[in-house]
Amino acid sequence: MKFQADVLRLCLVTDSTLCGERGVLAVVEAAVQGDVSCVQLREKALDTRAFVERARALKALLEPRGVPLVINDRVDVALACGADGVHVGQSDMPPQDVRRLMPHALVGLSIETLAQLPAAELAPVDYYGVSPVFATGTKPDAAPALGLDGLRAIRARTARALVAIGGIHAGNAAAVMAAGADGVAVVSAVCAAPDPAAAARLLRDSMGRAG
Numbered sequence: 100m101k102f103q104a105d106v107l108r109l110c111l112v113t114d115s116t117l118c119g120e121r122g123v124l125a126v127v128e129a130a131v132q133g134d135v136s137c138v139q140l141r142e143k144a145l146d147t148r149a150f151v152e153r154a155r156a157l158k159a160l161l162e163p164r165g166v167p168l169v170i171n172d173r174v175d176v177a178l179a180c181g182a183d184g185v186h187v188g189q190s191d192m193p194p195q196d197v198r199r200l201m202p203h204a205l206v207g208l209s210i211e212t213l214a215q216l217p218a219a220e221l222a223p224v225d226y227y228g229v230s231p232v233f234a235t236g237t238k239p240d241a242a243p244a245l246g247l248d249g250l251r252a253i254r255a256r257t258a259r260a261l262v263a264i265g266g267i268h269a270g271n272a273a274a275v276m277a278a279g280a281d282g283v284a285v286v287s288a289v290c291a292a293p294d295p296a297a298a299a300r301l302l303r304d305s306m307g308r309a310g
């Protein structure tokens with residue numbers, strides 16, 4: 100798959116608990132109506148078979164809509180469902196192995212500190228998840244927040260695409276973009292919203308404005 104330049108502009112990262120009784124698929128479908136550009140399926144509690152089933156269902160939903168599916172952490176699940184990409188963190192499968200297993204995939208790597216950048220620059224990845232920019236309750240084991248200054252410092256040291264994540268919503272997304280992000284990734288701002296389509300649309304609209 101060839102990726103459009105703006106595919107990372109508004110990434111939805113799923114959380115099945117926050118999606119609640121509506122279910123992940125219904126929330127993702129609504130978010131796509133609100134114009135999210137990419138969806139990352141993040142499942143920390145599902146067993147492997149259920150993860151693959153959900154990933155396949157999501158791929159079937161997203162493919163005809165032209166929205167790429169990225170799988171969090173699990174290359175095996177990504178391969179099984181024909182996903183477009185994989186996102187890994189500093190303790191997950193090394194990006195070199197992800198790339199070897201999925202040569203044409205969109206591969207993302209989390210960056211939590213400036214010190215992680217030199218090694219990351221040698222890794223065969225397409226973007227960095229700058230993580231977290233603001234404090235978040237969604238990921239209890241997240242590193243300390245980088246803040247906009249931390250994001251700017253990373254921006255100044257890499258030409259790679261930066262997807263900012265952590266505590267981002269329609270009220271601060273423009274400031275995050277102004278600090279040098281190429282896109283934002285959100286969980287609660289969409290998954291916990293009563294109207295995920297409207298929430299995604301609001302985020303999209305807010306990103307163009309200076310913050």
Ligand SMILES: Cc1ncc(COP(=O)(O)OP(=O)(O)O)c(N)n1
Pocket residue numbers: 110112139141171172186187188189191207208209227228229230238262264284
């Ligand atoms: C876009 C994006 N950026 C960062 C992360 C975090 O990945 P990781 O550090 O591996 O943490 P988990 O998501 O696996 O808990 C992400 N998922 N997406």
Ligand SMILES: Cc1ncsc1CCOP(=O)(O)O
Pocket residue numbers: 112230231234235236237238241264265266267284285286287288
């Ligand atoms: C998955 C992840 N990685 C770094 S912060 C985070 C959670 C972001 O969630 P929210 O958008 O609700 O702050």
Ligand SMILES: [Mg+2]
Pocket residue numbers: 171172186187188191
């Ligand atoms: Mg991970």
